[in-house]
Amino acid sequence: MGEAHARALAERGADVLMADLDGAELEVSAKQIAADTGRRTETVVLDVTSPDAGERVRSAIEAAFGRLDIVVHNAGIMHDWKTLAETPVENLQPYLDVNVLGPYAITRTLMPLLQAGPAGRIVFINSQWGQLPDGHSYGYMVAKAAQLGMMKALASEFVSQGVLINAVAPGAVATRMVPDEVYDIEVAAVPLGRLGQPGEIAAAVAFLASDAAGFLAGQTLAVNGGALIPSA
Ligand SMILES: NC(=O)c1ccc[n+]([C@@H]2O[C@H](COP(=O)([O-])OP(=O)(O)OC[C@H]3O[C@@H](n4cnc5c(N)ncnc54)[C@H](O)[C@@H]3O)[C@@H](O)[C@H]2O)c1
Numbered sequence: 502m503g504e505a506h507a508r509a510l511a512e513r514g515a516d517v518l519m520a521d522l523d524g525a526e527l528e529v530s531a532k533q534i535a536a537d538t539g540r541r542t543e544t545v546v547l548d549v550t551s552p553d554a555g556e557r558v559r560s561a562i563e564a565a566f567g568r569l570d571i572v573v574h575n576a577g578i579m580h581d582w583k584t585l586a587e588t589p590v591e592n593l594q595p596y597l598d599v600n601v602l603g604p605y606a607i608t609r610t611l612m613p614l615l616q617a618g619p620a621g622r623i624v625f626i627n628s629q630w631g632q633l634p635d636g637h638s639y640g641y642m643v644a645k646a647a648q649l650g651m652m653k654a655l656a657s658e659f660v661s662q663g664v665l666i667n668a669v670a671p672g673a674v675a676t677r678m679v680p681d682e683v684y685d686i687e688v689a690a691v692p693l694g695r696l697g698q699p700g701e702i703a704a705a706v707a708f709l710a711s712d713a714a715g716f717l718a719g720q721t722l723a724v725n726g727g728a729l730i731p732s733a
Pocket residue numbers: 502503520521522523547548549550575576577578599626627628629670671672673674675676677678679
């Protein structure tokens with residue numbers, strides 16, 4: 502999905518720094534987006550949970566672009582479908598690191614760059630399970646719900662400084678996070694009867710990053726094929 506967010510922002514005129522654990526895939530995506538959009542794309546291979554992640558992003562941005570307008574926190578790890586009995590407390594840590602503590606530390610480092618610009622934006626890629634957790638996959642559920650709380654707290658502190666912070670909560674989207682063995686279960690849970698496409702989530706990210714969303718802060722845009730509305 503990260504590639505789709507980068508592409509959507511580049512198509513709307515942004516130069517983009519893309520960061521991920523997986524350098525090979527990142528390079529290919531960045532080159533293709535630059536070729537397709539004519540925008541500049543840079544990459545940095547990093548682990549969002551490492552203590553120097555924010556500094557590495559900041560120095561790459563300062564070297565390449567000299568300014569920062571939009572941050573999209575997209576990194577995530579797959580849920581495991583396990584019950585409480587199957588989930589010792591230490592199993593929650595990686596989910597909290599990737600979804601909450603890493604993005605918190607990175608936001609802390611990057612905030613001065615956003616504050617220096619005219620209209621900074623942060624978009625968290627959350628989940629329908631952050632909005633309404635199911636009783637399994639406790640690391641994923643707890644971390645995504647906590648991420649929404651963090652998003653609102655940050656939005657509250659920084660809205661008066663013109664930095665607008667929101668989230669997109671996707672339902673099931675056709676990425677490798679929905680492997681073949683759970684594909685049918687995921688589709689059955691979407692009232693629209695299909696998985697979302699990464700570009701449909703990226704369109705919401707691009708909206709929240711745009712001038713059209715200039716009066717929105719602390720909100721979660723649910724893009725889930727009708728999953729969290731009552732069925733008729
Ligand atoms: N696919 C879905 O159905 C779905 C639904 C709701 C929310 N989401 C969320 O969307 C986001 C994107 O997921 P996706 O579906 O594209 O899955 P994905 O596995 O294709 O992408 C996740 C990306 O995060 C990267 N990543 C993981 N840990 C990292 C770390 N420590 N440091 C840096 N990068 C790291 C991975 O390398 C990968 O490229 C995630 O936050 C996920 O929780 C996905």
